[in-house]
Amino acid sequence: MNVRELAKEQEQYVIECRHHLHAHPELGMEEVKTTEFIKTELEKSGIAVQTFDGITGCIGTIEGGKPGKTVMLRADIDALPITEEPRKTYCSVTPGVMHACGHDCHTAMLLGAAKILAAHKEELCGTVRLIFQMAEEIGRKSEEYVKRGALESVDAIFGMHVRALMDSGTVNFEAGERMACSDRFTIRVLGKLTHGSAPHLGHDAILAAAAAVQALQQIPSRVNNPFNSLVVTVGMMNGGTKENIVADKVELVGTVRAFNRELRDSMPGRIEKAVKGVVESYNCEAEFDYYFGPSPLINDDQTLVELARDAAGKVMGESALKPLTKLTGAEDFSVFMEKVPGVYGFLGCRNREKGIDCVHHHPAFDVDEDVLYLGTGIYAQFAFDYLQAESKA
Numbered sequence: 001m002n003v004r005e006l007a008k009e010q011e012q013y014v015i016e017c018r019h020h021l022h023a024h025p026e027l028g029m030e031e032v033k034t035t036e037f038i039k040t041e042l043e044k045s046g047i048a049v050q051t052f053d054g055i056t057g058c059i060g061t062i063e064g065g066k067p068g069k070t071v072m073l074r075a076d077i078d079a080l081p082i083t084e085e086p087r088k089t090y091c092s093v094t095p096g097v098m099h100a101c102g103h104d105c106h107t108a109m110l111l112g113a114a115k116i117l118a119a120h121k122e123e124l125c126g127t128v129r130l131i132f133q134m135a136e137e138i139g140r141k142s143e144e145y146v147k148r149g150a151l152e153s154v155d156a157i158f159g160m161h162v163r164a165l166m167d168s169g170t171v172n173f174e175a176g177e178r179m180a181c182s183d184r185f186t187i188r189v190l191g192k193l194t195h196g197s198a199p200h201l202g203h204d205a206i207l208a209a210a211a212a213v214q215a216l217q218q219i220p221s222r223v224n225n226p227f228n229s230l231v232v233t234v235g236m237m238n239g240g241t242k243e244n245i246v247a248d249k250v251e252l253v254g255t256v257r258a259f260n261r262e263l264r265d266s267m268p269g270r271i272e273k274a275v276k277g278v279v280e281s282y283n284c285e286a287e288f289d290y291y292f293g294p295s296p297l298i299n300d301d302q303t304l305v306e307l308a309r310d311a312a313g314k315v316m317g318e319s320a321l322k323p324l325t326k327l328t329g330a331e332d333f334s335v336f337m338e339k340v341p342g343v344y345g346f347l348g349c350r351n352r353e354k355g356i357d358c359v360h361h362h363p364a365f366d367v368d369e370d371v372l373y374l375g376t377g378i379y380a381q382f383a384f385d386y387l388q389a390e391s392k393a
Contacts, residue, residue: 001120003384004315007377010112014372017041018108019090025079025097025104028135031056034077034107038132041111045118047130055144057134061127062117068126069390072151072340073113073379074159074333075106076136085363100365102162102349105372107132112376117383125391128383129154139182139293142335155390156304157342158382159333160375163324164360166348168368171316171378172324173308173345179297180229180257181264182330185271187212187252188287189239189279196244206239208282209250213237215278216254219270224263231257231328232271257328259296297334297344304343304386308378311385312345315377322348347375 026034035056039049042060050059057077084091084098092098110130117128131150135141145151166172189209194202213234220230232254239250256271258264268290279286299305309321324346333344350357351368358364 001123001384003116003381004377006116007112007315007373007380010115010376011373013115014108014112014376015369017111018104018369018372021104021107022088022099023090023093025092025094025099027081027097028078028138028141029056031077031134035132038077038107038111042114042130045115047114047118052145052148055134057132057145059132059150060114060130062114062121062124062130064124064126064128064387065122066125066391068124068387069155070127070129070153071383071386072129072131072154072157073110073383074131074133074157074336075110076103076133077107078103078135078137080137080361082361082363087364088366098363100362101137101360102164102367103136105162105349105367105375106160109372109375110379112373113379113383116376116380124384124387126387128387136332140332140335142332146335146339151336151339154340156386157336157340158308158379159342160345160347160378161331162349162367162371162375163346164350164358164365164367166322166324166346166350168348168351168371169316169320170322170348171312171320171345172322173299173305173312173343174324175299175302175305177259177296177298177326178344179326179331179334180231180259180328181296182293183256183264183267184291184293185254185256185268186289187271187275189250189252189284190287191246191248191282191284193248194246196246199246202246202248203283205247205250205284208279208284209237209239209252211278211282212252212275212286215274216271219274223270223274228260228263229258229326229328230263257330259298259326261296264296294330294332295334295338297331297337299343301341301343304341307385307389308343308345308382311381312378315381316374347371347378
């Protein structure tokens with residue numbers, strides 16, 4: 001079976017799906033029409049579809065002609081609150097909402113793979129489940145599917161993302177740390193209100209908060225082992241009511257990015273320790289909240305990595321496989337990988353000759369659609385190969 005040729009036959013279908021999805025984007029947890037579209041397309045291929053109470057997204061199931069294990073293929077379906085630059089004939093018709101990350105591509109590619117897998121289900125040595133996941137951009141919303149039993153009986157999961165900083169015709173599947181966690185912390189600095197002409201009568205929360213911001217930067221530079229990548233960013237600092245009033249309340253909100261799981265788990269304590277002493281030296285107090293978002297995404301199953309590389313090589317050629325430095329962006333596919341073995345990779349979609357070289361999450365974001373059928377092929381090839389390999393194990 002030549003999966004690349006089968007994927008090429010689906011190329012126009014995949015592009016048409018992408019155009020429809022791109023023109024009708026929906027934000028995370030609001031993907032009602034998107035889910036209806038996906039469900040309709042899957043059912044056209046005779047694929048059974050499962051939806052869930054209380055959330056959007058769905059799962060399609062393809063039962064193979066031979067017994068075996070179950071592999072899950074994942075695509076995310078949500079868009080972003082961005083107003084698109086009107087450069088395409090299929091631009092978003094939803095004001096202020098745009099597929100500026102490529103999730104429309106992932107969904108279209110997986111719909112194409114679904115058609116291939118359904119048409120050749122008698123050759124499958126097991127079951128393929130296709131999860132179209134809501135709200136990847138929000139945080140850990142993939143957890144909602146886990147709570148509803150979506151991973152029950154799943155033996156392995158596969159996902160990938162189009163990559164605007166990789167050239168078309170290249171692909172990456174690599175072992176080890178691939179994407180960071182994305183955690184959020186909130187620090188409330190509490191002081192004592194007074195008039196700006198008499199600062200000695202109060203406790204300046206703004207001054208204490210400024211010192212806290214500086215103290216936080218000592219964690220990655222002096223507390224952390226430099227061989228462990230770590231970013232601590234304070235992105236919001238809100239406080240004060242008037243120019244001549246010493247503020248009594250300031251809120252700091254920031255993010256932590258790390259790859260090492262143990263380091264990540266230690267961050268709430270490290271942040272509290274770094275800030276508490278500094279704030280108290282200004283006679284202020286501090287309250288802390290820490291939210292664990294998506295975990296670090298680590299390809300630590302070497303067998304699945306090799307299967308993914310082999311699948312990509314069959315579809316695109318071995319020379320297409322390229323190295324890629326790990327990314328400090330986050331991906332809630334890691335939530336699935338905490339439950340079942342998985343592998344995640346990247347498909348290049350940049351084409352400077354076509355003027356397609358804009359970064360993700362930008363109003364002018366676009367992809368080279370010539371690569372979409374290749375993504376379809378990789379999805380399908382991985383499913384075939386995984387089930388075949390497991391049937392012989």
